[in-house]
Amino acid sequence: MMHALAASSQGREVFPYPIDVKDFGNGLKLVGVRFDSPGLAAYYSVVRVGSRHEVEKGRTGFAHFFEHMMFRGTESYPEDEYSEVLRAMGADSNAYTSVDRTVYHILASSRSLPKIVEIESDRFQNLKYSKQQFEKEAGAVLGEYNKSAANPFMGLYEKLQDAAYDVHPYKHMTIGFLEDIRAMPTMYDYSLEFFRRFYRPEYVTLLVVGDYDWEELSALVERHYRDWKRGGNVVDIPREPPQSAPRDASVQWPAPTLPLLAIAYKAPAFSTEIVDMPGLDVLSQVHFGETSPIYQSLVIEKQWVDFINAGATDQADPPLFTILTRVREPEKLADVRNAILDEVERIAREFPDEKKLEATKSHMKYEFLLRTDTANSVANTMAHYLSLTNNPSTVNEVYALYDRVSAADVRALATKYFRPENRTSVTLTQAPGVGGQE
Amino acid sequence: MILFAALALGADRDPVILQSPGNPLVSFRFVLHIGSALDPPGKEGLAALTALMLSQGGTNELSLTEVMEALYPMAADFWSQPDKEVTTFVGRAHRDHLEPYYAVFRGRLQKPRFDPQDFERNKNDLLNYLTKSLPSADDEDLGKKSLEWELYAGHPYRHPVQGTVGGVESITLDDVKTFYRDNYTIENLQIGIAGDLPEAFADRVVEDFRKSLPSRNASAPTLPTPPTGKGLEVTVVEKSTAEATAISLGFPLEITRSDEDFYPLLVANTYLGDHRTFNGVLMNELRAKRGLNYGDYSYIEAFHQDGGSTFALPNVPRRQQSFSIWIRPVAPENAHFALRGAIFYLRRLVDQGMTAEEFEAMREYLTSYSKLWVQSLDRRLGYQIDSSFYGTNFYIDEIEKRLAAMTVDDVNRAVKKHLDRWDFRVAMVASNAEELASAVGENRKSKVTYQTSGASEEVLAEDREIEILALPIDSVKVVPVAESFRK
Numbered sequence: 001m002m003h004a005l006a007a008s009s010q011g012r013e014v015f016p017y018p019i020d021v022k023d024f025g026n027g028l029k030l031v032g033v034r035f036d037s038p039g040l041a042a043y044y045s046v047v048r049v050g051s052r053h054e055v056e057k058g059r060t061g062f063a064h065f066f067e068h069m070m071f072r073g074t075e076s077y078p079e080d081e082y083s084e085v086l087r088a089m090g091a092d093s094n095a096y097t098s099v100d101r102t103v104y105h106i107l108a109s110s111r112s113l114p115k116i117v118e119i120e121s122d123r124f125q126n127l128k129y130s131k132q133q134f135e136k137e138a139g140a141v142l143g144e145y146n147k148s149a150a151n152p153f154m155g156l157y158e159k160l161q162d163a164a165y166d167v168h169p170y171k172h173m174t175i176g177f178l179e180d181i182r183a184m185p186t187m188y189d190y191s192l193e194f195f196r197r198f199y200r201p202e203y204v205t206l207l208v209v210g211d212y213d214w215e216e217l218s219a220l221v222e223r224h225y226r227d228w229k230r231g232g233n234v235v236d237i238p239r240e241p242p243q244s245a246p247r248d249a250s251v252q253w254p255a256p257t258l259p260l261l262a263i264a265y266k267a268p269a270f271s272t273e274i275v276d277m278p279g280l281d282v283l284s285q286v287h288f289g290e291t292s293p294i295y296q297s298l299v300i301e302k303q304w305v306d307f308i309n310a311g312a313t314d315q316a317d318p319p320l321f322t323i324l325t326r327v328r329e330p331e332k333l334a335d336v337r338n339a340i341l342d343e344v345e346r347i348a349r350e351f352p353d354e355k356k357l358e359a360t361k362s363h364m365k366y367e368f369l370l371r372t373d374t375a376n377s378v379a380n381t382m383a384h385y386l387s388l389t390n391n392p393s394t395v396n397e398v399y400a401l402y403d404r405v406s407a408a409d410v411r412a413l414a415t416k417y418f419r420p421e422n423r424t425s426v427t428l429t430q431a432p433g434v435g436g437q438e
Numbered sequence: 439m440i441l442f443a444a445l446a447l448g449a450d451r452d453p454v455i456l457q458s459p460g461n462p463l464v465s466f467r468f469v470l471h472i473g474s475a476l477d478p479p480g481k482e483g484l485a486a487l488t489a490l491m492l493s494q495g496g497t498n499e500l501s502l503t504e505v506m507e508a509l510y511p512m513a514a515d516f517w518s519q520p521d522k523e524v525t526t527f528v529g530r531a532h533r534d535h536l537e538p539y540y541a542v543f544r545g546r547l548q549k550p551r552f553d554p555q556d557f558e559r560n561k562n563d564l565l566n567y568l569t570k571s572l573p574s575a576d577d578e579d580l581g582k583k584s585l586e587w588e589l590y591a592g593h594p595y596r597h598p599v600q601g602t603v604g605g606v607e608s609i610t611l612d613d614v615k616t617f618y619r620d621n622y623t624i625e626n627l628q629i630g631i632a633g634d635l636p637e638a639f640a641d642r643v644v645e646d647f648r649k650s651l652p653s654r655n656a657s658a659p660t661l662p663t664p665p666t667g668k669g670l671e672v673t674v675v676e677k678s679t680a681e682a683t684a685i686s687l688g689f690p691l692e693i694t695r696s697d698e699d700f701y702p703l704l705v706a707n708t709y710l711g712d713h714r715t716f717n718g719v720l721m722n723e724l725r726a727k728r729g730l731n732y733g734d735y736s737y738i739e740a741f742h743q744d745g746g747s748t749f750a751l752p753n754v755p756r757r758q759q760s761f762s763i764w765i766r767p768v769a770p771e772n773a774h775f776a777l778r779g780a781i782f783y784l785r786r787l788v789d790q791g792m793t794a795e796e797f798e799a800m801r802e803y804l805t806s807y808s809k810l811w812v813q814s815l816d817r818r819l820g821y822q823i824d825s826s827f828y829g830t831n832f833y834i835d836e837i838e839k840r841l842a843a844m845t846v847d848d849v850n851r852a853v854k855k856h857l858d859r860w861d862f863r864v865a866m867v868a869s870n871a872e873e874l875a876s877a878v879g880e881n882r883k884s885k886v887t888y889q890t891s892g893a894s895e896e897v898l899a900e901d902r903e904i905e906i907l908a909l910p911i912d913s914v915k916v917v918p919v920a921e922s923f924r925k
Binding site for chain 2 (some may be wrong): 135147295360366375
């Protein structure tokens with residue numbers, strides 16, 4: 001049975017597991033995290049490429065599509081054989097793509113690590129697939145879009161990103177614009193170019209969490225990845241100019257839905273240098289968490305909305321701090337919006353309660369400890385920070401910053417970021433005339 | 439290290455206590471043998487709403503707001519997971535907070551507040567799910583629930599766990615109080631706790647609940663046998679905004695984890711449709727080779743995915759199970775083909791069986807892969823409790839033991855015995871409902887449309903067989919989505 005190595009909640013650093021690091025001279029880094037999961041190890045390949053890198057017209061969604069192609073085999077291990085190797089291990093294996101990263105993960109017996117290093121290094125260096133395989137997978141990606149297309153939250157986010165950004169690729173969702181997804185089958189040659197550009201050691205960090213022998217592991221990685229050459233590709237990602245006026249957009253949804261409302265502000269990029277980003281994380285809990293005044297007022301007492309939450313995700317470039325809610329009664333939409341805007345003004349004016357601030361810091365620390373209880377969940381958390389900074393100490397630095405956030409910081413950040421000219425609001429409501437149940 | 443302990447309480451409801459020295463987290467899984475199958479006719483949703491009043495409501499001592507305030511610094515969880523046969527209350531906290539957490543946990547289960555304001559909110563949440571989310575926001579969920587509706591006509595498994603629109607509308611707070619009083623008994627409770635527990639903690643909890651919950655001997659109602667059919671009974675749920683067509687099909691099974699045949703069928707099902715991996719025939723044939731959709735899987739028991747993982751949620755045990763195939767949304771022009779394709783590959787398994795080599799590969803895979811299902815102590819606790827529901831040894835050990843003694847003939851015989859059927863109920867969510875219904879009803883040729891031209895000769899040859907596969911259609915009907923789950 002696996003469990004954390006008596007993760008002390010009293011220690012100064014939130015991440016209590018020993019970390020090993022090795023660089024291989026070609027830009028590739030290996031990070032090991034020793035976690036008490038006897039006989040089990042998680043192997044993550046963290047690629048710092050996501051939809052943020054899709055700067056060319058007509059190529060939205062490509063980073064995600066390419067993730068699918070990474071499972072289509074090499075000369076040494078064609079698609080079927082690659083699957084067969086993982087099957088024989090009894091491994092759990094998959095991948096995901098987000099705005100800033102693509103992460104490939106395998107969870108399997110530690111005994112399988114030599115084979116995993118072999119097949120993973122092989123596909124990252126020698127991927128090879130036919131045009132036909134490529135075209136069929138494009139159909140699967142369209143299917144992936146279709147499976148979520150009925151979800152009004154997807155419609156809301158699409159509109160929000162599009163309205164809030166003018167030039168930065170955050171303007172589109174990771175899955176991409178539908179017209180670009182439909183055109184994917186024609187982009188075989190571009191996919192080869194994409195591989196050449198981004199599947200290079202300087203974009204990748206390998207992460208192993210669990211039960212492993214560091215000397216053996218690093219020698220193994222060195223043997224299999226040392227001939228991998230840097231690509232030297234640098235993408236010029238457009239900087240989003242500062243917003244100068246509030247923006248409003250709306251979506252008429254063609255199916256029955258409760259109204260959705262997003263009020264978003266441009267927020268700071270991920271950083272452990274300044275307090276802004278961690279400060280806004282604390283703020284989101286203090287002022288929009290379950291025990292916050294607005295949650296208690298709108299969800300519990302007035303029952304105008306069925307949930308409300310807020311926050312910004314950690315991103316390489318400035319993300320949105322989004323306040324999101326779903327309104328129970330369509331006619332209350334304006335009241336809800338006003339209540340949120342009043343609250344935003346209030347928190348820029350008043351200091352948060354010190355006791356609430358302390359409770360929040362405790363909440364965030366224990367939330368982290370409760371979330372990191374298996375080799376896989378620890379790896380998932382570490383992969384998140386490696387994708388942002390390529391530095392395994394980041395996780396501890398961020399949590400140290402959380403501890404230092406003061407009531408004055410919280411108020412100052414609200415003043416700094418929650419300005420009307422920095423705001424984008426989107427409502428999604430049921431289109432007039434849509435049938436449905438009352 | 440894990441130490442198992444069982445404290446006698448009665449029959450298959452003995453507490454499951456997993457002692458895990460050094461583990462910083464404590465998990466509670468309190469399984470009440472109360473599910474939506476117990477909903478009174480006309481009050482469908484009562485079990486789920488009662489569970490919400492406990493997990494999203496206050497206690498005698500604390501209002502919901504005060505409960506939230508108490509749990510906030512601990513970041514501790516408490517939620518209910520209602521299903522057809524059981525409702526599980528799951529709690530997770532750090533060991534640092536065991537006692538203050540337990541004080542809130544016990545209050546919520548033993549002394550729920552039943553506040554009218556909480557009732558209004560929870561009831562509205564269920565109604566909004568049934569009238570807005572389910573018919574509108576997730577066609578796959580709609581397809582699966584429509585399939586259960588058709589599989590279990592005249593059976594208490596029929597309606598969604600969340601109820602029906604008419605059922606939930608008619609529930610009063612008094613109904614909830616009465617349902618709680620009658621069913622939240624010590625006999626219906628199975629206690630599960632796991633973690634680095636202080637000495638005597640588990641005994642204290644068991645004693646506490648034994649004193650606090652009423653005792654009332656009630657056995658679970660007997661379940662009728664689900665109806666069998668003569669051929670395919672197809673329901674097309676008409677939804678004008680469906681861009682793609684979600685498909686679920688299946689038939690009731692006579693076996694569960696309690697039965698010997700379940701294990702060879704588990705191997706066969708992994709081969710046919712392992713959930714979200716490329717091991718399954720359906721996934722390879724329909725998605726990888728043809729690009730029809732995002733995924734195609736099959737199941738021999740109720741399966742709810744645990745978050746973003748590929749594993750099943752524990753504590754969804756049922757006395758009756760069904761076989762099902764889940765075809766994720768396909769382009770409308772390929773819906774009929776995809777339905778035939780799924781049945782084609784199932785029939786190939788039934789008719790030809792697995793080869794010895796395929797069997798060995800799946801046995802090797804499942805023996806290792808199943809161990810990943812219980813990575814965390816919390817999931818292990820859930821699986822241990824389910825094992826007592828089915829009266830087996832620890833399920834993961836049972837899989838290893840059964841698979842070690844199994845032969846390919848066992849698998850092929852079990853497939854013949856349990857999957858050689860044509861009485862599928864089929865649910866399809868589609869915008870072109872009438873057209874699809876008549877095409878399926880008339881067994882019209884369903885030519886596949888590929889987005890791009892390339893496909894291997896082998897695939898094209900099979901396509902020609904699939905396109906004209908004659909399905910024994912018993913009935914076809916079109917149901918407007920607005921009429922689904924009304925009552």
